[in-house]
Amino acid sequence: MPALRSTQRSLGICRRLGYDESKVCVVVNRYQSADVLPLKDAESLLQAQIYWTLPNDYRLCAEALNRGVPVLIQNPTAKLSRSYSELAMKLSGIAVAPHMLNGATGGSRLRRLFRREKGVGNVS
Numbered sequence: 001m002p003a004l005r006s007t008q009r010s011l012g013i014c015r016r017l018g019y020d021e022s023k024v025c026v027v028v029n030r031y032q033s034a035d036v037l038p039l040k041d042a043e044s045l046l047q048a049q050i051y052w053t054l055p056n057d058y059r060l061c062a063e064a065l066n067r068g069v070p071v072l073i074q075n076p077t078a079k080l081s082r083s084y085s086e087l088a089m090k091l092s093g094i095a096v097a098p099h100m101l102n103g104a105t106g107g108s109r110l111r112r113l114f115r116r117e118k119g120v121g122n123v124s
Helices: 002-016 039-046 058-067 079-092 109-113
Strands: 026-031 050-055
Touching: 002 039, 026 039, 039 050, 050 079, 058 079
Parallel strands: 026 050
Antiparallel strands: none
16 A cells, blocks of 8 residues: 555656656556455556556565576566566567567557657757
């Protein structure tokens, strides 16, 4: 619950600063389907769509941290590793097969985030 409140405040700041909604996304870390609050309720509370969920795998994270390696190196076939890879592909705009997605949809957030308007930032 404290994380939701913090996220709610952060999203409120982004809205007050006038950030474009398409440039802000919510990623749920350590998600478990048996969590106290369903994702739909969290979306309602945050007034924002959940862009991605990363599954909870404390053991894998602890092992990777103790070895000083990324989760993907520690166990490339783990659900968490696959989810990180899929999120990276989605953010970069690389085509991801529908069966690979963890329920999320949409285009490349990185592409929209770093999109430049015509005539802005161009050096002549």
